[in-house]
Amino acid sequence: MINLQDIRYVRLGTRDVAAAARYATSILGLEEARRRDGAIYFKSDRRDHTLVYFEGDPNDHTTGFEVAGSDALEAAAAEIEAHQLPVRLGTRDECAARRVEEFVHFTDPSGNGIDLVVQPYASDRGYVPARAAGITGFSHIGLRTTDPVRDETFWTGVCNARVSDRIGSAPLLRIDAVHHRIALFPSERGGVQHINHQVEGIDDVMRAYYFLRENNVRIVFGPGRHPTSSAIFLYYEGPDGMVYEYSTGVRSIVDEENYQPRQFPFAPSSFCMWGSRPDIAEFRRP
Numbered sequence: 001m002i003n004l005q006d007i008r009y010v011r012l013g014t015r016d017v018a019a020a021a022r023y024a025t026s027i028l029g030l031e032e033a034r035r036r037d038g039a040i041y042f043k044s045d046r047r048d049h050t051l052v053y054f055e056g057d058p059n060d061h062t063t064g065f066e067v068a069g070s071d072a073l074e075a076a077a078a079e080i081e082a083h084q085l086p087v088r089l090g091t092r093d094e095c096a097a098r099r100v101e102e103f104v105h106f107t108d109p110s111g112n113g114i115d116l117v118v119q120p121y122a123s124d125r126g127y128v129p130a131r132a133a134g135i136t137g138f139s140h141i142g143l144r145t146t147d148p149v150r151d152e153t154f155w156t157g158v159c160n161a162r163v164s165d166r167i168g169s170a171p172l173l174r175i176d177a178v179h180h181r182i183a184l185f186p187s188e189r190g191g192v193q194h195i196n197h198q199v200e201g202i203d204d205v206m207r208a209y210y211f212l213r214e215n216n217v218r219i220v221f222g223p224g225r226h227p228t229s230s231a232i233f234l235y236y237e238g239p240d241g242m243v244y245e246y247s248t249g250v251r252s253i254v255d256e257e258n259y260q261p262r263q264f265p266f267a268p269s270s271f272c273m274w275g276s277r278p279d280i281a282e283f284r285r286p
Contacts (some may be wrong), residue, residue, distance in 0.1 A: 001079075001157075001158065001159065001160055002067065002072075002075075002076040002079055002080075002116070002158060002159045002160065003067060003068060003072065003159075003160045004065045004066070004067065004116075004159055004160055004161065004175045004181075005065075005066045005067060005068060005175070006065065006066040006175075006176075007063065007064070007065055007066075007138070007139075007140065007141065007175075007181050007182075008047060008050070008064040008065060008066050008117060008120050009047070009049055009050050009051065009052060009063070009064040009098075009120075009138075010050070010051055010052070010061065010062070010063050010064075010138075010141060010192060010195055011052040011054065011060075011061070011062040011063075011064070011098075011115075012051070012052065012053055012054070012058075012060070012061055012192070012240070012242065013053075013054055013055070013056030013057045013058055013059070013060035013061070014053050014054070014055065014056070014058055014239055014240055015055070015058060015240075016239070017038065017039070017040060017053050017054065017055050019239060020040075020053040020238075020239040020240075021040045021053060023238055023239050024040075024042050024051060024053065025042070025130035025131075026130065026131065027212070027215060027217060027238070028042075028130075028133065028135075028197070028238070028244060029129045029130055029131040029132070029133030029135055030042035030043060030044050030050075030051060030129070030130060030135070031043040031044070031127050031128050031129060031130055032130070033048065033049045033123075034049075036097060037097065038054060038055045039052050039053065039054035039055070039097065040052070040053050040054075041099075043123065043127045043128075044127055044135050044137055044138045044197055045126075045127050045135075045136065045137035045138065046122060046123050046125075046126055046127065047120070047122065047123060047137075047138070048099045048120065048121035048122060048123050049099065050137070050138035051138070051195070053239075058239075058240035058241075059191055060113070061112070061113055061191050061192040062105070062113035062114065062115055063112070063113070063114055063115070063141055063143070063192065064098065064100075064103070064114075064115040064116075064117050064120070065114065065115070065116055065117070065175075066116075066117055066118075066120055067116050067117070067118060068118075069118055069119075070102060070118060072118075073102055073103070073104060073116060073118050076104065076116050077089070077104045077106075077116075079158060080104075080106045080158070083154070083158060085106050085107060085108070085109070086106060086107055087104055087105070087106035088104065088105055088106075089102075089103075089104055090102065090103040090104065090105060090115070098115065098117060098120075099120060099121040100115075100117040100118060100119060100120045100121065101118050101119035102117070102118040102119070103115045103116060103117040103118065104116050107190075108143075108151060108154060108155075108190075109146075109147065109150055109151055109154050110143070110144060110145045110146045110147065110151055110189075110190040111146075111189070111190035111191075112143050112144070112190045112191065112192070133197075133199065133204065133208060133246070134199040134200040134201070134203075134204030134207070134208075134246075135197045135198070135199055135246075136197075136198045136199060136200055137197065137198055138195075138196070138197055139178065139181070139196045139197060139198045139247075139250070140178070140180055140181045140182065140183065140196045141181075141182060141183070141192055141193075141194070141195055141196065142182075142183040142184075142185055142192070142193035142194040142195075142196075142243075142282070143182060143183070143184055143185070143190070143191075143192060143193060144184075144185055144186075144187035144189055144190050144191050144192075144193045144282065145170075145184040145185065145186060145187065145190070146186075146187065146188065146189065146190065148169040148170055148171065148184050148185075148186050149169060151184050152171045152173075152184060155171075155173055155182060155184070156173070159175075160175060161173035161174065161175050161181075161182060162174050162175075162256075163261040164179050164180050164228070164229075164253060164259075164261060165179075165228040165229075165261055165262045165263075165264060166261060166262075166263050166264065167228065167264045167265075167266055167270045167271065168186075168264070168265065168266025168270075169186060169266070170183065170184055170185050170186060170266070170282075171183070171184050172228055172229070174253060177252040177253055177254050178250060178252055178253075179228070179229040179230075179231075179250050179251045179252065179253060180228075180229060185282035185283070186282065187281070187282050192242070193243065193282055194235065194242075194243040194244065194245050194280075195242065195243070195244050195245065196244075196245040196246075196247060197244070197245070197246055197247075198246075198247060198248060198250065199246045199247070199248050200248065201248050201249075202232050202248060202249070204246065204248065205222075205223055205232050205233070205234050205246055205247070205248055206223060208234055208236075208246050209222070209223050209234055212234075212236050217236050217237065218236060218237040219234065219235070219236045219237075220235045220236060220237055220243060220278065220279040220280050221233070221234075221235035221271075221272070221276060221277075221278040221279060221280055221283065222234040222235055222272070222276050223274075223276065224271075224272035224273075224274045224275075224276035225272060225273050225274050226247075226271065226272065226273070227264065227269070227270060227272075227273040228262070228264060228270070229247075229250045229251050230249055230250065230251045231247040231248060231249050231250040231251075232247060232248050232249050233245055233246065233247040233272075234246050234247070235278070235280065243280060271283055
């Protein structure tokens with residue numbers, strides 16, 4: 001089994017790197033960390049970086065997860081090959097671009113790009129926000145899935161993810177105590193569906209709501225509260241239609257042995273207990 005230790009970064013292609021960078025700093029509130037070969041790196045916590053925009057296809061998305069070391073990486077690559085999924089070892093230049101010592105890249109059964117990385121770089125200092133958004137760090141991703149049952153089996157059978165809850169056939173998966181680091185939402189294609197940053201409290205969520213409205217950023221869901229994770233949230237649209245989320249108060253599951261995943265119907269109330277209605281395609285699917 002592939003033991004995912006942490007979620008590290010998301011890499012996103014875009015046709016307009018400069019515009020995406022302005023959004024990442026002035027709207028998201030991330031810190032620009034560096035520029036390399038046309039790519040721009042952003043920090044949101046003590047990790048070296050958590051978001052990269054690079055010049056390329058806006059549908060080119062990769063999510064990086066950390067594994068324990070070289071032996072674990074070799075075993076993971078063999079496990080992926082055994083499931084007949086495309087996998088390759090990263091080159092030295094690609095490792096330098098990702099700020100890691102080693103990695104392998106593969107695509108999951110829905111075609112989502114995944115990096116498994118060894119020794120990702122840490123930062124020698126904390127995150128300095130471009131604006132006072134209250135961000136405490138990059139926390140989770142939503143991935144599109146063309147077959148949620150099949151992909152749940154992959155992430156929980158081949159990898160160490162555990163189901164915290166399900167909304168219809170959409171599983172919310174944890175790899176540590178946090179309620180979910182990966183959420184799989186039914187779709188007709190693969191790709192990153194949304195990117196979550198945690199903020200300090202509800203005041204930051206509400207300040208963001210008014211800030212985004214004043215700056216003509218399209219809000220697609222919220223403010224609201226998830227009955228699954230208990231998090232108070234706000235979703236909004238970024239470059240190339242990517243959805244970003246601020247949330248706070250996500251629950252932790254510490255009693256693994258006695259926890260039973262809950263089944264929620266695929267209905268608006270399962271996404272928001274306050275009554276907010278999503279304008280997000282994957283949250284409206286039957």
